[in-house]
Amino acid sequence: MDFRYTAEEEAFRQEVRDFFDKELPPGWLGVDPGPEEESRSQEYYEIGLRMWRKAGERNYLGLTWPKEYGGRGASVWMEAIFMQEAAYRGARVMDMAPASAELILQFGTEEQKKRFVVPIAEGQVKWATGMSEPNAGTDTFNIALKAVEESDCYVLNGQKIWTSNAHHADYLMVFTRTDPNNKHMGLTAVVVDAKSPGITMRQIAQPTGIPAFCEVFFDSVKVPKENVIGQKNGGMQLLMHAFGIERSYGLLTIHNARRYLDQLVQYCKETVIDGRPLCQDTLVRSKLAQLATEIEVCMNLGDELNWMAANGLPTVKSSAQIKILGGQTCQRVGNVGMQIMGLYGALDEDSKWAKIGGRIKHTYISSISFTLAGGTTETSKNHVAGKQGLGLPKQV
Ligand SMILES: Cc1cc2nc3c(=O)[nH]c(=O)nc-3n(C[C@H](O)[C@H](O)[C@H](O)COP(=O)(O)OP(=O)(O)OC[C@H]3O[C@@H](n4cnc5c(N)ncnc54)[C@H](O)[C@@H]3O)c2cc1C
8 A cells, every 4th residue: 555645636735725725714723524513603604605615616525426417536535635634624615415415426316416416516505414313323224204105205204303404404315214114124315405395493502502403303294206315215225325424524533633733732832831831841742742643543544444445445444443533532632632721721712811712622522422423433333343344243
């Protein structure tokens, strides 16, 4: 394996860096990789929307997708570079839309690819993903949201929960129950227009206070048959594919952690406590060096994962390992940041005494969710323990 990037790839990295330098607001300290921080305020939402549209105009949103569906037909490495830079800058160009586009490209009809994927690649629309329900989290196959087939449509009744940013979405990729008698082969994926009559949403605040989650209620919502993705009762195939995409969230968390580490290093260089720069404190240096080591291990795992994906090798184990380590590393960065900054670290972002814009307190709290979102650490560990990893038999 040779993980050096080519001259063309490095030139693309520079192009992406220049793009973020130009388009991000001055002094931007970065936000988490998911779509959640867009719900912080109207200002953050507008920044997110503007960045999303700009990235679409530059053709960055579907780098690996075929050109006929708005993509660039570029390599996995080019996509990796864009994700690394976006996550490192904490740029608001992340949305659930590309994950839905990947499902449609894999399982959708020609007409669906043109209708749904092209506007995503252009940054024109935002999407949310409706998998989880009050009784269907890790065990997604407990999904109960009922979809009853009629002559020209499906009628949906039930609810989803934890649907990130549904209140900002144009479309929802929703997993429904079409056969109550077959737990695994009784699910169907449908695209729902978020403005459909019969949909109501209730926002839920996250531990950070940001109301980014939604409960989405469906009351006899009609979904045209041409919005079924894949086969009726074929939702399991899409779910398996979606789980693979979600675990690559780990790749983003690593570069998110890298930004926080660099901000902490800068803080330690600039801050003098009791007449001594923090960066000369043995314990502080040791903690920062430990984090740098862990982040580099994660980055190497990331390159290995991308190499495997680029070469068509199975990625279940590697992406699960990155999901585990990436989330945990972000939590350790938040922890170390709080230890180094003491009470300054715990201040609210709008306090005049807050350091690094109060971001350390934010990540200390928000990174709790990194080991839950997109599948929990325990689920990922089960993948590492299973067929592609340790070869342990399935849990009963
Ligand atoms: C930030 C964030 C964003 C999210 N966005 C979305 C979204 O946009 N759309 C969406 O549909 N969902 C979303 N979710 C929900 C997420 O997918 C679920 O939280 C996750 O799948 C876990 O489900 P649960 O919360 O119901 O926990 P449960 O499944 O109830 O699990 C509770 C605990 O038990 C453990 N556990 C469960 N089963 C096992 C097992 N077999 N072996 C070992 N341990 C086990 C879990 O690991 C966990 O620690 C989001 C979650 C977060 C935190």
